[in-house]
Amino acid sequence: MAAVIRVRKSLSGPLGTRILLLLGAAILIVLVGPRIVSEGPSFFLQILTYGFADGAIYALVALGYTMVYGIIELINFAHGDVFTMGAVVSMPVMGAFGLAEGNAFGLSVGLTLVAVFFIVMFLTGVLNIFIERVAYRPLRNAPRLAPLITAVGVSFILEGIMVLWIGNSTVHYPDLLPDTRIPIGGTASIGTKDILVIIVAVILVVALTTFVNGTKLGKAMRATAQDREAAQLMGIDINRTIAATFFIGAALAGAGGIVFGLYYNSINFQLGFSPRQCSEASETSRARRSAASSSASSVPSPTATSGRSGPTSGSSRF
Amino acid sequence: MVRARGLTVLIVAALAVFACGGSSSGGGSKGTITIGVSLPLSGEEASQGTPTKNGVLFYVQQHPTIDGFTLKVSAKDYAVNGSPDATRGAAVMQELIADSTVLAVVGTFDSGIARASIPLANQVYLSMVSPANTNPCLTKTVYTPGVLRANGQDVTCQAAGLPAPADLRKAHPDKNNYFRLATTDDLQGPASSLYAYNTLNLKKMAVFSNNSVYGKGIADTFSAEFIKLGGTIVLRQDYDPANTNNFKPFLTQAQKAGAEGIYYGGLSADKGCVIRNQMAGIFPTGAATPFLGGDGIAQDPACTKDAGQNAVGVYGTVASVNADQVSSAASTIAAFKQAFPNKADYGSYTMVAYDCAGLIVAAIDKAIKANSGNLPTRDAVRAAIAGTQGYSGVTGTIGFDQNGDNAAKIVSLYEDVSTDATADWKYIKAFDFGANPLT
Numbered sequence: 001m002a003a004v005i006r007v008r009k010s011l012s013g014p015l016g017t018r019i020l021l022l023l024g025a026a027i028l029i030v031l032v033g034p035r036i037v038s039e040g041p042s043f044f045l046q047i048l049t050y051g052f053a054d055g056a057i058y059a060l061v062a063l064g065y066t067m068v069y070g071i072i073e074l075i076n077f078a079h080g081d082v083f084t085m086g087a088v089v090s091m092p093v094m095g096a097f098g099l100a101e102g103n104a105f106g107l108s109v110g111l112t113l114v115a116v117f118f119i120v121m122f123l124t125g126v127l128n129i130f131i132e133r134v135a136y137r138p139l140r141n142a143p144r145l146a147p148l149i150t151a152v153g154v155s156f157i158l159e160g161i162m163v164l165w166i167g168n169s170t171v172h173y174p175d176l177l178p179d180t181r182i183p184i185g186g187t188a189s190i191g192t193k194d195i196l197v198i199i200v201a202v203i204l205v206v207a208l209t210t211f212v213n214g215t216k217l218g219k220a221m222r223a224t225a226q227d228r229e230a231a232q233l234m235g236i237d238i239n240r241t242i243a244a245t246f247f248i249g250a251a252l253a254g255a256g257g258i259v260f261g262l263y264y265n266s267i268n269f270q271l272g273f274s275p276r277q278c279s280e281a282s283e284t285s286r287a288r289r290s291a292a293s294s295s296a297s298s299v300p301s302p303t304a305t306s307g308r309s310g311p312t313s314g315s316s317r318f
Numbered sequence: 319m320v321r322a323r324g325l326t327v328l329i330v331a332a333l334a335v336f337a338c339g340g341s342s343s344g345g346g347s348k349g350t351i352t353i354g355v356s357l358p359l360s361g362e363e364a365s366q367g368t369p370t371k372n373g374v375l376f377y378v379q380q381h382p383t384i385d386g387f388t389l390k391v392s393a394k395d396y397a398v399n400g401s402p403d404a405t406r407g408a409a410v411m412q413e414l415i416a417d418s419t420v421l422a423v424v425g426t427f428d429s430g431i432a433r434a435s436i437p438l439a440n441q442v443y444l445s446m447v448s449p450a451n452t453n454p455c456l457t458k459t460v461y462t463p464g465v466l467r468a469n470g471q472d473v474t475c476q477a478a479g480l481p482a483p484a485d486l487r488k489a490h491p492d493k494n495n496y497f498r499l500a501t502t503d504d505l506q507g508p509a510s511s512l513y514a515y516n517t518l519n520l521k522k523m524a525v526f527s528n529n530s531v532y533g534k535g536i537a538d539t540f541s542a543e544f545i546k547l548g549g550t551i552v553l554r555q556d557y558d559p560a561n562t563n564n565f566k567p568f569l570t571q572a573q574k575a576g577a578e579g580i581y582y583g584g585l586s587a588d589k590g591c592v593i594r595n596q597m598a599g600i601f602p603t604g605a606a607t608p609f610l611g612g613d614g615i616a617q618d619p620a621c622t623k624d625a626g627q628n629a630v631g632v633y634g635t636v637a638s639v640n641a642d643q644v645s646s647a648a649s650t651i652a653a654f655k656q657a658f659p660n661k662a663d664y665g666s667y668t669m670v671a672y673d674c675a676g677l678i679v680a681a682i683d684k685a686i687k688a689n690s691g692n693l694p695t696r697d698a699v700r701a702a703i704a705g706t707q708g709y710s711g712v713t714g715t716i717g718f719d720q721n722g723d724n725a726a727k728i729v730s731l732y733e734d735v736s737t738d739a740t741a742d743w744k745y746i747k748a749f750d751f752g753a754n755p756l757t
Contacts, residue, residue: 043574050566101626169587172623181599191599264563266592266624273560 042186049184053194053263056201060256063208064249070225071245072140077151078131080272081158082124082250086257087173087267088162090120094174101174109176117255124254125247132246137239155272162269170268173261197263204252211248221245348386349693353378353678354414355393356407356425356435356446361400367427369665370449374424376654376668377675384679385686387693392417396431407431411438421699422447422678424671429453433486436496441489443697447678448498449670452613452637453532455480456496457721461531462504465756466539473538478531483721494722495700499670499713500638501727501751503532506612507539508756509635509729509749510581515547518608520579524553524572526565526593528584528614536612537583543756544581552577559588569593569600579607585614591624591632598628605631613637616732617666619739632734633746639713639728640745641669647712673711680709727751 036044061083068076094100097112135154139147177196181189212218220241223231232238261267355374358367371393378389392414396407407426414420415438422445426432429451436456439446454461454475461478464470475482484491514520523544527537534556541551552575555568572580580597582590594609601607609632615621616634625632641647647669654672655664681702685694688702707717717725728750732743 039571039574043570046570047567050564050570054564170589170592170620170624172620172626175595175626179599189599260563264592265595265626266563266589270560 040186042188045185045188049188049190049194053197056198057256057260057263059201060204060252060259063205064253067221067245067249071221071242072136072228073144074136074147074151076136076249077148078154078158079249079253081155081162082128082131082272083253083257083260084162084267084269084271085127085158086120086124086254087261087271088166088257088269089123089254090116090258090261091171091173093119093123094176099174099176101176103176105176105178113176117258120258121251121254124257125251128246128250128253129243132243137242159269159272166267166269168269170266173265173267175262175265177262193263197259200255200259204255208248208252217241217244347383347388348691349388350390350419351384351387351421351682351693352390352392352417352419353675354417354420354423354425354444355391356396356410356414356423356431357393357427358397358402359393359395361397361402363397363402363427365662366450366665366667367395367397369663370424370427370667370671372654372658372663373449373668373671373673374675376657377672377679379657380653381679384683385691387686389679390419392420396426402428402431404430404434408434408438411435415439415442415444420444421682421694421696422703424449424674424678426451427667429456432456432496433481436486437488440487440493440495443490443493443495443695443700445678445681445696445700445703446496447674447703448496448500449667449674450500450638451498452500452503453480454502454504455482456486457483457498457723458502459483462535462538466504466508466542468538468542468545473535478535480531493697493700494704494720497703497706497718497722497724499674499716499724501724501729503536503612503637504539505727505729505749505751505756506635506637507536507541507581507583508543508751509731510610510612510633511540511543511547511549512749513633513731513746514579514581514608514610515544515549518579520549520608522550522552522576522578523581524569524575524577524579525551525555525581525583526568526590527554527556527582528559528588528590529556530584530588532612532614533582533584533588535583537581540581540583540610559584562589563592565589565593565596566600569597573600577601580609582609582611582615584611586618586621586624588614589624590615591618591621591629594621594625594628594632598626603628603631607631608633610634617743622734622737622739622741625734625737627737629734629737634732634734634743636666636730636732637728638666638670638730639726640666640730640748641713643730643745643748644669644713646710646714650712669713673709673713673716676711677706677709677716678703681706725752727755 061080065076065079068074068079093116097116099109099112099116103109131154135150136147139150177193179191179193181191183189212221220231220236221244223234223236224238224241228238260271353374355371357371358364359371374391378391382389394410394413396402396410398406414423423439424447426435426448427450432446432448432451433456435446455478459475459482460472461475461480462473464472467473487494514523525537525541527533541554545551553568553572580593582593584590590611597607597609611634613634613636615632616636621632622629641651650672651669654668658664682694682699684702685698686692688694689698704718709716714726719725728748730748731746733746735744
């Protein structure tokens with residue numbers, strides 16, 4: 001028994017983290033290694049490009065999540081739906097600019113697309129500021145459970161709006177980008193769409209890093225994240241800083257939504273649901289961990305946020 | 319009190335006699351017989367439901383009386399807020415049951431609504447004749463028969479999560495009241511196998527499904543028949559439609575394993591034709607790499623849209639006859655189009671519904687004659703419909719087996735020949751599994 005406790009203790013330290021990481025890497029190699037050998041390296045390379053493109057979209061969503069979490073310790077469950085909203089809103093915006101499927105891709109389409117990106121990022125940013133003002137700010141000093149449940153509620157509201165807007169089944173998203181494939185070794189190739197997704201993600205991540213590390217507002221954000229009250233005493237406008245965080249997070253999510261649409265050409269109102277499930281899982285395990293570490297924890301029961309099945313779509317004919 | 323009640327009885331009796339006398343003197347009609355119609359007449363399925371209803375209306379227009387009775391149609395809509403609704407479907411059936419002149423019902427269009435309606439109609443022996451239901455468990459205890467599966471084992475309705483036919487006919491298990499003209503989903507897969515192997519000359523296929531009962535069912539039957547014919551299934555992938563967006567890894571794997579085409583079991587709403595779109599860049603595009611599926615994608619504009627530039631070369635089966643391809647239907651279709659001139663009045667199931675009405679009226683006629691010219695009971699009509707054999711309808715010869723299934727088991731195959739979503743899919747051919755059963 002004492003040995004078990006000792007092992008547990010050592011695993012919870014920084015050394016334990018390193019051991020677990022190494023163990024994970026070893027398991028991964030054992031699992032994936034034979035597959036790479038049997039299928040050949042170019043197959044692996046091919047799958048890797050798809051993984052990078054998928055990962056880039058997840059990165060755009062995850063940044064907004066972590067920014068908001070870092071600054072007010074709230075898992076913004078509505079964030080995934082703001083991401084979906086980005087994809088949904090961008091369709092009429094594209095229509096207004098005359099972008100339609102079948103347009104030959106060229107400089108004008110490319111530049112218009114950049115304009116669409118900025119407009120949609122602005123719109124989702126404003127939406128998130130509005131959500132923060134109406135739903136989260138009044139609850140900033142409430143028990144943690146209150147804003148958490150409110151976030152779930154906001155998520156439902158956004159999903160409801162999108163069901164009314166685009167219906168409950170998948171919707172075709174205009175296919176505007178050429179998908180020329182460029183060989184990258186062996187039989188593997190990378191499509192222009194994959195490249196675009198990765199480039200957009202990298203640009204936005206670099207821009208965000210520069211912003212957070214190099215500007216006054218970025219510094220205010222970091223200060224607020226570290227200690228809200230101290231930051232306020234130093235003269236930082238907390239409300240403005242938090243609003244800016246929500247704006248930037250949502251702008252990234254909006255861009256992610258467009259990238260998702262352009263890459264997969266198919267969207268539905270529940271795109272944000274699977275990222276949210278991930279965050280719910282992490283929030284649940286985080287809550288468990290902190291509940292275990294301190295007996296006087298005020299962390300709410302994780303069951304409050306788990307287990308929700310989305311509305312089912314599809315015809316009963318089949 | 320007693321006298322007052324006696325008076326009431328007298329008045330009622332007098333009224334009843336007067337009412338009967340009145341109706342028989344008017345044009346020699348012995349009364350009204352109503353054919354009920356339970357279909358989706360609003361919302362997303364109205365474009366199919368309304369033309370189906372028109373088939374019944376047209377038959378009754380052509381045959382306004384039967385043995386001295388006036389024929390009438392009572393059409394009811396079971397869509398709520400644009401979607402078929404099982405609760406509303408049950409309510410519709412209750413309304414039709416409450417109308418004592420209704421002797422049989424044409425419907426339903428959706429298997430889920432049939433499931434809610436059959437038990438109610440069974441209580442009062444009211445017959446339902448569906449032009450379009452394809453779910454096997456409405457008539458058979460087996461969802462996918464073992465003969466159509468690779469391991470030879472049946473998938474029962476219970477295993478598929480559906481009530482068995484007996485569960486739907488609890489009130490009178492020995493009196494089946496449900497019949498259909500469309501055939502069943504389990505034959506869609508084999509039709510695609512035959513076409514893929516024999517005509518498209520594909521020997522290696524990858525099979526995807528949306529992991530639903532329907533999707534896995536047709537994917538299983540496709541695979542089994544394809545293997546039986548001599549082909550190989552190089553990859554089988556049942557994906558989670560809610561959380562899968564990137565199919566390229568699976569497709570790359572399929573391509574590497576030598577797949578010459580893809581079979582998909584599922585709906586277009588579950589990203590089926592997104593798979594087709596993502597095949598570009600991994601497989602040769604268009605007709606060079608066929609993509610086959612069931613009625614979840616067939617003739618669906620959403621599928622063409624999702625498939626985008628890669629829409630050509632998508633094939634889909636429908637478990638029903640295509641009346642436009644049956645020469646005996648031509649004159650009736652022409653007459654119909656004269657009476658209902660709008661393009662939207664006519665649909666895939668108009669002529670099938672016309673035949674539903676026709677065989678119902680033929681059965682009522684038989685029942686009236688057996689009842690020496692008087693109004694028959696619902697049960698007598700039900701027995702007459704159950705005994706239908708060799709009825710020559712405009713879409714073909716119709717006869718029911720003891721389950722209520724049509725003896726002709728026709729699956730039609732269509733091909734998407736254009737990237738334009740508004741264009742019609744091209745009819746390729748029909749497979750008659752009634753005449754050529756699978757062994």
